[in-house]
Amino acid sequence: MKRGLHTFIGLALVVVLSWPDTSHYFAQGIVTTAPWTGSWSTAPAITPDSGFNNQTIRQIVHTSIGGTAARLKFSNLFGEKPITIGDVHIARHSRGARTIANTDRQVTFNGQTYVTIPAGGSVQSDAVAFQVPALADIAVSIHIPSQTPPRSTGHIDAMQDVYIAPGNASADSTFSGGVANAAGGQSYYFLTNVDVMNAAATGAVVAFGASITDGMESTPNMNRRWPNRLADRLIRAGMNVGVLNQGISGNDFFTDGSGQAGLTRFGRDVLGQANVKWVIISDDAVNNLIGGDPPTAQRLIDAYQQLVKQANDAHVGAICSTLTPFEGVAEWTPDIESTRQTVNAFLRGRTSGCDAVLDLAAVLGDPAGADRASAYAPSYNSGDDLHPNDAGMQAIANAVDLNWFAALPPIDAPSACGRLTSGEGLGAGQSLAACSGNVALSMRDDGYLVAVLNGQAIWSSRVSGTPGVEVRMQEDGNLAMFDSNGAMVWQTHTSVPGSYALIQKDGHLVIYSPHGTALWSSAG
Numbered sequence: 001m002k003r004g005l006h007t008f009i010g011l012a013l014v015v016v017l018s019w020p021d022t023s024h025y026f027a028q029g030i031v032t033t034a035p036w037t038g039s040w041s042t043a044p045a046i047t048p049d050s051g052f053n054n055q056t057i058r059q060i061v062h063t064s065i066g067g068t069a070a071r072l073k074f075s076n077l078f079g080e081k082p083i084t085i086g087d088v089h090i091a092r093h094s095r096g097a098r099t100i101a102n103t104d105r106q107v108t109f110n111g112q113t114y115v116t117i118p119a120g121g122s123v124q125s126d127a128v129a130f131q132v133p134a135l136a137d138i139a140v141s142i143h144i145p146s147q148t149p150p151r152s153t154g155h156i157d158a159m160q161d162v163y164i165a166p167g168n169a170s171a172d173s174t175f176s177g178g179v180a181n182a183a184g185g186q187s188y189y190f191l192t193n194v195d196v197m198n199a200a201a202t203g204a205v206v207a208f209g210a211s212i213t214d215g216m217e218s219t220p221n222m223n224r225r226w227p228n229r230l231a232d233r234l235i236r237a238g239m240n241v242g243v244l245n246q247g248i249s250g251n252d253f254f255t256d257g258s259g260q261a262g263l264t265r266f267g268r269d270v271l272g273q274a275n276v277k278w279v280i281i282s283d284d285a286v287n288n289l290i291g292g293d294p295p296t297a298q299r300l301i302d303a304y305q306q307l308v309k310q311a312n313d314a315h316v317g318a319i320c321s322t323l324t325p326f327e328g329v330a331e332w333t334p335d336i337e338s339t340r341q342t343v344n345a346f347l348r349g350r351t352s353g354c355d356a357v358l359d360l361a362a363v364l365g366d367p368a369g370a371d372r373a374s375a376y377a378p379s380y381n382s383g384d385d386l387h388p389n390d391a392g393m394q395a396i397a398n399a400v401d402l403n404w405f406a407a408l409p410p411i412d413a414p415s416a417c418g419r420l421t422s423g424e425g426l427g428a429g430q431s432l433a434a435c436s437g438n439v440a441l442s443m444r445d446d447g448y449l450v451a452v453l454n455g456q457a458i459w460s461s462r463v464s465g466t467p468g469v470e471v472r473m474q475e476d477g478n479l480a481m482f483d484s485n486g487a488m489v490w491q492t493h494t495s496v497p498g499s500y501a502l503i504q505k506d507g508h509l510v511i512y513s514p515h516g517t518a519l520w521s522s523a524g
Contacts, residue, residue: 036071037201037275039063039132040194041244043251044075044269045259047154047187052144056170057189058163058178059140060093062223064204064231064243066134067196068476068495072107072125074142074190076117078153085142085190086114089170090130093137097163097175104171105130114145122192132196134235137223140191141170154189157211157249159220161186186220195274196242199474202407202486203277204242205230205319206270208262212283212324212396213247217382217389224390229397234405238487241405244273252287253303254295266307271314278317278405280358281307286323286386289340290331297342304346308353319404320347320354322361327374328385337374356404363399364392407486411472420479420501425472436505443471449481449490451522453507459522461490473501477519479511492520 165178215225250258380392411425447467477499
């Protein structure tokens with residue numbers, strides 16, 4: 001029987017977050033064991049370049065959620081030899097190749113400014129204290145000190161200008177001598193991930209697919225891919241869910257070439273993402289149907305079932321997309337259309353195993369025909385009968401049910417009277433008694449956090465708007481209240497890891513640092 005997505009997500013919260021990131025980071029004064037969440041990513045493939053030698057690459061990436069710190073990941077997955085990168089900088093983007101100078105921060109690797117990535121390997125940076133903005137462009141600059149082999153690990157058709165400058169220009173906000181890499185076809189190089197520290201994040205959703213997911217035919221440099229538009233909707237709804245784009249143009253389930261085959265890369269590109277909770281399995285199968293040797297419907301169905309099982313085994317919610325129409329492309333035939341219709345009928349059915357269905361065939365198809373037709377609705381057709389235009393990308397994002405991602409951070413029950421330590425909290429209707437017995441901290445059903453002394457409320461969080469349903473002492477030292485969607489609606493704005501909350505015998509709620517310094521008090 002098909003599981004409800006909300007039931008599945010509840011399980012994911014319990015199991016996935018019981019495996020936090022165990023790495024410790026000691027860069028820029030940050031010490032944490034809190035989970036990271038992906039804010040931006042791109043899927044690694046092979047870029048047809050001639051290599052780099054004493055050059056700086058400045059890459060512009062568009063975030064989904066924000067955070068108080070960042071870490072970066074670089075890949076040499078398809079490299080034939082080790083490569084060295086370094087003097088990496090992260091900064092807010094201004095325009096063109098320029099950055100906002102006073103936002104620039106250097107990034108290190110185990111405290112070092114340069115690092116060598118082995119062939120087939122990857123490297124993750126130390127944490128860097130950097131205010132990552134939500135839904136904004138940031139620039140990542142890397143110096144390549146010595147000759148790299150041709151055919152780098154990167155991402156072609158990124159729909160975003162990338163800039164190259166001679167020598168080491170990583171810290172130069174003007175990027176003197178830098179030019180847009182026109183020959184690279186807007187490719188990313190080596191950089192695959194930007195993760196953030198965001199205590200309110202409920203997880204990340206990975207958009208997994210091919211060129212439609214990748215954003216092909218959307219307006220370049222405008223971040224109008226449908227995963228970007230989904231991130232816009234989530235943030236504006238007050239939901240801290242990272243959106244990670246793992247689309248590769250030309251990718252399909254079974255064939256290496258445009259990146260590794262979808263079935264091969266799913267474990268790395270989806271299940272390996274930071275704090276992943278959901279995946280949207282999108283358009284790889286379209287390329288299988290138009291790639292010259294179309295598989296049977298059953299073979300595609302088996303592929304979907306294999307990916308759904310992998311997601312389920314990893315406690316990740318699987319959202320399956322129906323296959324978009326493509327009548328009009330040269331490879332289309334009635335038999336291929338019949339296969340598409342059969343696969344879509346399976347995905348919509350109760351036996352698919354999918355936790356939810358994003359019905360892109362219904363969203364983008366011409367309403368004049370059967371199954372919303374085998375061709376694109378004219379208003380969503382980019383002109384090639386295969387990819388949506390900007391309006392079609394927005395229509396995909398609009399069709400995503402945000403309730404699929406409603407989730408609350410997990411809380412542990414208080415372990416001592418009057419005290420909330422990291423990870424502990426209260427749900428609606430629960431109270432924490434002080435050790436003195438005549439004082440309590442109560443998370444009321446009306447959404448207020450209230451301190452009660454001798455039966456009388458003497459302080460309230462006075463939250464306005466959406467009521468809170470849970471309060472949690474975060475690992476970063478902030479006491480925070482969340483609504484039913486997992487959005488933070490009240491906080492103490494304290495940020496010393498390891499701090500704790502104490503309801504005192506005088507009725508005051510106080511946040512103390514690990515060394516006993518009062519950081520915040522309800523007394524004002």
